[in-house]
Ligand SMILES: CC(=O)[C@@H](O)[C@H](O)COP(=O)(O)O
């Protein structure tokens with residue numbers, strides 16, 4: 001059964017809508033952990049559209065479970081990660097004009113650059129996860145990069161239409177889980193997972209952690225964080 005990492009980016013989205021101080025993602029992380037989350041994920045984007053540097057610095061001092069810092073593979077972000085020292089880093093692709101993360105990292109095409117970032121972070125004792133599409137070439141390149149983890153991008157599964165489409169995407173994710181483990185990679189998964197589609201992904205063999213954000217925060221707006229987190233844990237356990 002995978003653990004649950006809650007991505008609190010969109011607590012910060014509400015705050016940034018007025019460029020004010022509330023709701024505070026740091027306070028949200030405390031409530032999320034009290035509700036039973038197994039980890040906190042925060043994505044410090046280069047454009048700072050939601051999570052701010054201050055959030056990450058304080059989260060490092062307050063998170064009691066584990067802190068996953070999502071970031072682009074840039075010198076600026078490496079410097080921040082080496083200073084903050086999250087429990088692990090997930091390298092994700094970023095484009096300023098994107099609404100949210102679109103595809104996975106092109107590890108195959110950027111193997112040298114990504115490998116250097118992996119070496120810098122893991123050399124400093126910070127494990128690295130690579131956010132990749134569930135494709136053999138990307139998994140093989142991820143293993144060559146030296147990264148400890150991959151996080152399988154579940155966006156295409158989440159957006160798939162109809163039973164046949166979902167089943168096809170799930171088969172691809174299952175095959176990717178198997179190949180990643182055979183390559184010696186540890187496996188997480190995330191993006192676009194909801195209360196309604198998380199079950200089949202939670203049942204895939206070998207996934208250690210599901211990173212879920214938008215769907216939980218969207219429900220929390222209506223019913224509160226504690227219930228939203230608890231119900232996502234239940235949805236994962238129900239499988
Ligand atoms: C990589 C991924 O799918 C998310 O963790 C990422 O944080 C999405 O970006 P936004 O939170 O800015 O939508």
Ligand SMILES: NCC(=O)COP(=O)(O)O
Pocket residue numbers: 007041151189190191192193211212213214215
């Ligand atoms: N890496 C996936 C993540 O942290 C959350 O993605 P989403 O659930 O907000 O789509």
